[in-house]
Amino acid sequence: MKLTTVILSALVFTASLCHAQPNKQPIEVTCTNEADDFVGGRFCSALRDDIARSPRYESASTGTRWRLHVVTLSDALAKDSSSIQAVALTMQTDDGDLFVQQWAFQSGSNVVKDQAQSLLSAADGQIQELIDAYRSSKK
Secondary structure, three states, X not given: OHHHHHHHHHXXXXXXXXXXXXXXXXXXXXXXXXXXXXXXXXXXXXXXXXXXXXXXXXXXXXOOOEEEEEEEEEOHHHXXXXXXXXXXXXXXXXXXXXEEEEEEEXXXXXXXXXXXXXXXXXXXXXXHHHHHHHHHHOO
16 A cells, blocks of 8 residues: 555656746846837737746746847827837846847737737747857857
């Protein structure tokens, strides 16, 4: 009976290790929206939602290595249906922030969620590339 309990406990523990998620990287998102840029506000919300669902990242407010700085402006020609975003990915180092990549794009109100997912995917590619390069340099 005791052996069965020990084996069962070991199997449950092993299964939980197999399904355990690796530590998530904290990432800070700062959004600055023009007052009447509703589409840009929706973009920032969608980006934060994607980070919350991400298997690799978690939202953090301060003291993070990775930061996404987002500035949005309403499109004067398509007010309430389009927004222009400028985004910078930075990495905090001992010497200050290092600019890793920047993007600029326009989002229509119908593609806000897709644009946010694409941005997080692009940022993830840049972050993973830097992490891999760091690990390779330590071998």
